[in-house]
Amino acid sequence: MSEQEQTPEKKYPRLYDNCNDCEQDYDLTPENTSLHLHEVNDDCDYARMTCDHCQRPWIMFGLSEDFVLNAVRHGIDPEFRKFPDNKVLTARLGQLGITLAQQHELTPRHELLISVFEETLQNCPDDMLFDLITDENIQPYPPRWI
Numbered sequence: 001m002s003e004q005e006q007t008p009e010k011k012y013p014r015l016y017d018n019c020n021d022c023e024q025d026y027d028l029t030p031e032n033t034s035l036h037l038h039e040v041n042d043d044c045d046y047a048r049m050t051c052d053h054c055q056r057p058w059i060m061f062g063l064s065e066d067f068v069l070n071a072v073r074h075g076i077d078p079e080f081r082k083f084p085d086n087k088v089l090t091a092r093l094g095q096l097g098i099t100l101a102q103q104h105e106l107t108p109r110h111e112l113l114i115s116v117f118e119e120t121l122q123n124c125p126d127d128m129l130f131d132l133i134t135d136e137n138i139q140p141y142p143p144r145w146i
């Protein structure tokens with residue numbers, strides 16, 4: 001029987017992290033760690049911890065079931081949400097190397113230009129628009145012509 005199994009308080013595997021900043025190990029406890037789990041998209045589940053030595057905060061994604069179970073056994077109660085919020089989702093996508101297209105608000109001038117362009121397209125005869133499509137994979141005529 002190992003030493004860990006003989007002591008009732010330490011019957012679970014040690015739960016710790018190695019700080020990437022100060023490079024020291026520290027135990028994860030309810031005081032320095034929180035668990036955030038999601039009913040939908042559990043790939044965004046994460047632990048937020050603060051290094052005991054340098055106070056640097058860390059976010060860890062990609063939690064294994066064993067990690068979550070061990071954290072719960074060490075008294076860290078998970079916080080459950082149905083969906084990850086945008087900030088968490090963006091952070092997870094960023095960690096996976098996926099960047100989303102930037103979103104910008106349209107200015108009143110942009111909205112006016114778009115509405116004028118839409119009106120222009122509606123007033124163009126169909127054959128004029130479809131004559132410009134040379135790709136054979138695109139249906140060249142509206143259904144009413146067939």
Ligand SMILES: [Zn+2]
Pocket residue numbers: 019020021022023024051052053054055056
């Ligand atoms: Zn540290």
